[in-house]
Structure formats: C-alpha cells, structure tokens
Amino acid sequence: MKQVFRSKLAWVFGWAWIVFATWNAWDLISRGSMPSALIAGAVLGVITVFVGLLALRPAIISEEGGVRVRNPFRTAYVPWSSVDQVRVSNAIVIVAGDTTIRCWSPQPSARERAKAVRRANKAQASDQRRHDAAAAGRTHADWVAQQLSEMAVLRKRNASGAISMSWSPVAIAGLAVAVALVVVTIALT
Numbered sequence: 001m002k003q004v005f006r007s008k009l010a011w012v013f014g015w016a017w018i019v020f021a022t023w024n025a026w027d028l029i030s031r032g033s034m035p036s037a038l039i040a041g042a043v044l045g046v047i048t049v050f051v052g053l054l055a056l057r058p059a060i061i062s063e064e065g066g067v068r069v070r071n072p073f074r075t076a077y078v079p080w081s082s083v084d085q086v087r088v089s090n091a092i093v094i095v096a097g098d099t100t101i102r103c104w105s106p107q108p109s110a111r112e113r114a115k116a117v118r119r120a121n122k123a124q125a126s127d128q129r130r131h132d133a134a135a136a137g138r139t140h141a142d143w144v145a146q147q148l149s150e151m152a153v154l155r156k157r158n159a160s161g162a163i164s165m166s167w168s169p170v171a172i173a174g175l176a177v178a179v180a181l182v183v184v185t186i187a188l189t
C-alpha cells in the first residue's frame with residue numbers, strides 16, 4: 001500500500017501557482033505584445049519551474065518494499081530492511097547504514113516546533129491523559145517520522161531492492177527549460 005507524505009500547504013500553493021501561471025500565460029498569448037510579453041512569459045515560466053521543483057515534487061512515498069524520497073533534483077530509494085533510524089531535526093532524516101537522506105518535505109518549521117511545545121506544556125499543566133500530552137508536543141514531521149519508523153519495523157520482511165539514488169530527468173529537464181527561456185528572452189530582446 002502506497003502512502004505519500006508531503007507538505008500540504010506547499011502542495012496547495014504549488015497548484016494554485018500553476019493555475020495562476022496558466023491563466024497568465026493564456027493572457028500573455030492572447031493580448032500580450034512583444035517584447036514585454038516575452039519577458040513576462042520567461043519570468044512566469046522560470047518561477048513556475050522552481051515552484052514545481054520546490055513545492056510539488058518533494059515527497060516521501062512509502063511503498064510495500066521500501067521508502068522513496070523525492071527531493072527537488074534527486075530521488076532516493078531505501079528498502080525497509082535497510083532503514084536504521086528515522087529522526088527529525090530541521091528536516092526528516094532517514095539513516096540507512098552509511099547513507100543519510102534528508103527529506104525536503106514535510107519539514108518542521110521553528111514556529112511549528114514552538115507551537116507543539118506550547119501545546120505539550122498546556123496539556124501537561126491541565127493534567128490530560130499522557131497520550132494526549134505526548135501527541136500535543138509533536139509536529140507533522142514528527143508524526144511522519146514515527147509512521148516511517150513503524151513501517152520499517154512492520155514491513156522489514158517485505159523489503160525489496162537496494163539503496164539507490166538517482167537524478168530526476170524531469171527535474172533536470174525543467175531546469176534546462178528555465179535556462180533556455182532566459183537565454184531565448186535575452187537573445188530576442
């Protein structure tokens with residue numbers, strides 16, 4: 001069973017930007033005049049590529065045989081049997097032997113961490129049950145790390161494949177398109 005963990009706010013922002021960029025691209029094509037439409041289109045295109053790479057692409061995908069981590073330009077795969085530790089600092093970090101993989105999404109912000117600590121302190125002060133107090137002190141990233149740790153223990157027998165890291169051809173192509181947009185715009189204006 002596949003499960004995807006990502007920053008929901010970044011994902012919503014990314015798709016909202018795609019809708020905004022599509023609308024503006026249509027407007028530039030239908031009503032724009034050269035060279036200002038070309039410059040605006042290039043700026044819009046470059047920003048859209050970076051929004052796609054930084055907001056839409058990053059995710060942690062748990063699969064039956066292991067966990068796949070998609071960062072902006074690289075994809076890593078770690079079979080469940082190789083996962084030694086999942087910890088959270090300023091990012092979720094998966095340790096597998098000598099390999100350490102930092103996950104771009106979801107990340108706990110300092111503000112989210114401080115809010116979680118305040119909730120935990122408030123829960124302890126009001127003498128709530130221990131489970132509620134412990135859950136109150138966690139961020140979304142802490143919850144994801146716990147889920148991944150539990151999956152690593154439960155799915156160790158179903159592990160498949162080997163640890164691998166690869167560049168994303170789609171991300172590299174997107175970056176090449178952004179560079180090409182800038183070069184063409186400079187050349188034609």
